[in-house]
Amino acid sequence: MTRPVWREASPGPTGEWPEERAPAYAAPDGAFVLWNDLREGVSVLVRGPVGPERAAVVAPWTRTAPGPHPLATTDAIDGYGVFTFPYGPVSMGVPDAGRFDLRTYGERILEATPVGGFKSRRVLSSIVGQRPEDAALRIERIAGPFSAAHATAFLAAVESARGQPVPISELRVRAVAQELQRLHNHARQIARVAEAASQNVGHAQMAALAEEMLRLSARLFGHRGLFGALLPGGPPRRLDPADRKEAGERLRRFARAFDELWTLFLGSRTFLDRIQTTGTVRRADAVRYGAVGPTLRAAGVPWDDRLRVPTPPYDDLFLSLPQETEGDGLARLLVRAGEVHSSLLLLEQLFDRWDQWRAEEVAPAPAVADGRGLARTEAPSGDLVYDVRLDGGRLGAVGLRSPSHANWPLLALGLHNAVFTDFHFAFETFGFSFAETDG
């Protein structure tokens, strides 16, 4: 039996929201609120309806209205010569369909409102009534680059709702898949920033490294995007000693190449100038709005689900926690580069101890309510929450709070007074996915 990922607390006095408490999740039906106590480093669950003081934060997470809608609440700016510069939904370099309404008097961004909902596939509502195993096929396709994280969190939530024990070997496989995908994502985000800075050689080399992680995923799990890899009946996994040996060698080559390249990037003024002081997120805002992942850690908050609310096998592994304090684009990339190292170390530990683990079954996390499971995992862009309710073995309702949901307001704040040319640099360091929030 693993320990619960939260501590229960009774609702405190409403009104003032305490400092050092970051909102993490609010159930769509108002059944409970989850927040992170940053002083004690624990997650706290409060049952009962969401008070009005939380409504503004919760609003974008629970919005299900079809069609374009703002993804963050932003200030209304008016003034002489001020106008809206609509950018998107087809925007250069942004892989998904999403628009940014930039309020400006020219040159400077006074307020940026991300607008999503252009390509909503209504995944969450379409899986209601399905068997969880079938639904997982759709869940992992919500956002391709984060498929392993979505599959892991969803499956864990289902197992928690069912009270179903899981073999430790299966949890290890999920961890391997997640860390591989993290390596791919971090390399890809750095490559994108290099592309925006017109550093063509650096971009090509970093993109090749990201590609190498996709190929390694295909080699080990039978699919570049890890689709189906973590589900029952997925493609055969190739994790025999010979495979793990080859993977270890490829990862060591990746590490050497990444280190060399990253050192070169850090020596390039043209690269650093574009991301230093760009898209700065202040620590207070990061806490207040519930930022997650590298965005949060770059702003000086040492929170990582793998450390603070660890599930097996992370509770048994050594994990370093890269952290910065500046909160700008450079800080986020430094955190990502540090996490490349910690992920490589995690994979090495996993492969080294592969045969030392006893074949045992791990009890799932306790259900949050009868037939209702809540699971969190640290996706490449940050904390990911799935809230699954089962009705007679089939899905009753599914709640999702993705890293993109949580970080949109921070992008809007970070773009205050940025110049237009900063836009891509700020955007790419966060690691957003419109698909995640469109659902």
Added chain:
Amino acid sequence: MEPLGIILSSAVVGLFLAAALAAVDRRLAYGTATAAAGLFALAAAGTLATGTVHGLVWSGPLGDPEGLALDGLSAVFALGASLVWIATSIYSVGYDRGPSGLLAGCFALTLAAIALLVASTSFLLFVIGWEVMTLASYGMILQAHGRADRIYHAAFVFLAFGEGSTLLVIVAVAALRVGTGTFLFAALPAGSALALVAFLAGLVGFGLKMGVAPFHMSEWLPIAHSSAPSNASAVLSATLTLAGVYGLFRLLSLLPGPPVWWGGLVLGIGAVSALLGALFATVSEHAKGLPAYSTIENNGLILVALGVALVARADGLVYLAGFALFAALYQALVHAIAKTGLFLTAGIVERGAGSLDLNAVAGGGKGGEASGGTGGILAALSLAAAPPLAGFVSEWMILEALFQSYRFAPTAAQFVGLLAGAAVALAAGLIVVAMVKFVGFGFLWRPGSARRGSGDARLGLPVAGLGGLLLALGIGAPWLLRALAPGVSVFLGRPIAAPIGAVAGLGIPMGWTILSGSPLFGVLSPTVVPIAMALGASVAVGYWALGRRGASRRVEPWMAGSPPARPGETYTSFGFSTGIRLMMGSTLRTREVRARTGAVVEAQVATPVAYNVDLEVLDVFKVVYDTLVDVVAATALALQRGLMPGRLGRYIAYLLIVTLFVVVAVAAAS
């Protein structure tokens, strides 16, 4: 009296008559002014062709004969002014819909006064014309529409600078009178202290009217701040400043042999004015403020050319001095025409869109009036120095003159020339942005929602005429320069030929080419440029006509997948120039003022707040003048309270002291 003299005299008398006729009928006044301006143009052209023309002569009150005449120098300015007046007067017939004939009367009186001062043969008549011009223009500004306090403030600023200018002009004239013993145009060698006084007082006095830095408030504020009527703006900005240029040229032509630093000073003031004028024009959002600032830039360019000429003359570089003077006179002429076209276009824009704010206008001014739009574009392109228009030739000549500052003997003069060259080049670049903004947001670009105003051919045709004139003067620049030769000759006091010639091997016909230096420096044939442009364009036109005709397809502009732009989602005129505001922030003192306008509920975490954001620029000189006005007003009040408190004893004491002083002074003198 010779026939041209009769024409000249009747032109000046006719303009005064037009002012009187305004009391009867507005249209009659404008019609008479048009005819008289035509006669004035005829007299000026005749003067340039045949030599000095004498009109009426009478014996003046102070012993000197007074009269009307045009020589080579004044004829150049008379020609430029009269061409502009013809177009403006015709335009005014359709434009002026005011309740009374006051605007028409002040308008015609301003024209008459300028004609009088340009055609005067003595400084006495010149000063009279100068003062009448100032007062009549003051009357025109008071006819503006808008908030009364703004109009009074603008008119006050105009009068304050105008009277300051008159005072200094009188000082300069007095110095000349003492030095030469006559009010007639007689030379005073530059070595004496009196000549220095005349130069400095004249430079500041005429500079005030030209609106050059740091007196640019006198130019833009009355026009922009009060939204003076458009025909008045054209006269104020194009010909009133032209009168200042004429006065400065006349004065300097009478002070031969100036030291090098005079030229350097003129050059420096010109360069700073050009840069400041261009900079503020670029960030101006006012359809009349922008052209007014552009006038400051152009007058700065005239001063730059004049400064080069003065330094070159002091250095014995006769060809360069002559070339720079040709550049200055040509620039004065074409700027007056182009600027008038721009102001008249602004009037059409205002009619069509009901606003002079370029952000609000957004293309509403085109008004279906193709002729006015075409003329406005030609005028703006000329001011932006686009070939083959006249402004392109004048800017080329001024830059060529500056490039030759390496020929100056004193190192300091070379250095000033170098800095001025950089400033002028920067100004030339900035003014392109300003003109694109004026044309683009004024009447070319039209978002789907903007309404079109109704056209009026009486407004459009004069503007189109001015545009055509600019094209003709650009292509025919070599011939126009020949016509300007008498003016340059008068200034330099010796016959000077136009800088026209031929370069072996280019195959351009003799006399089509302007040569900027001797020995050979730069070459331009304004006549061949449009031929080359036409040849190049004919390839594209021929391709279109022969090959792909009818194969085009009209589509909605691609908005990155968003629906077509809604109101408030298109670039504003302000946004267009914000880059300049931020880049030149230290000069413009740019600052953002943010005021919270919406309520905030503190309990909520992510509550939207409404802000009003203004990006302000500041002209530091305006602060200086505003402070000056406050200080003067406060001092006057203090003096009034201290010296005139209504106590008899103090007044008697004052009388006694003055009497004593006079007695002592008389005793000491005798």
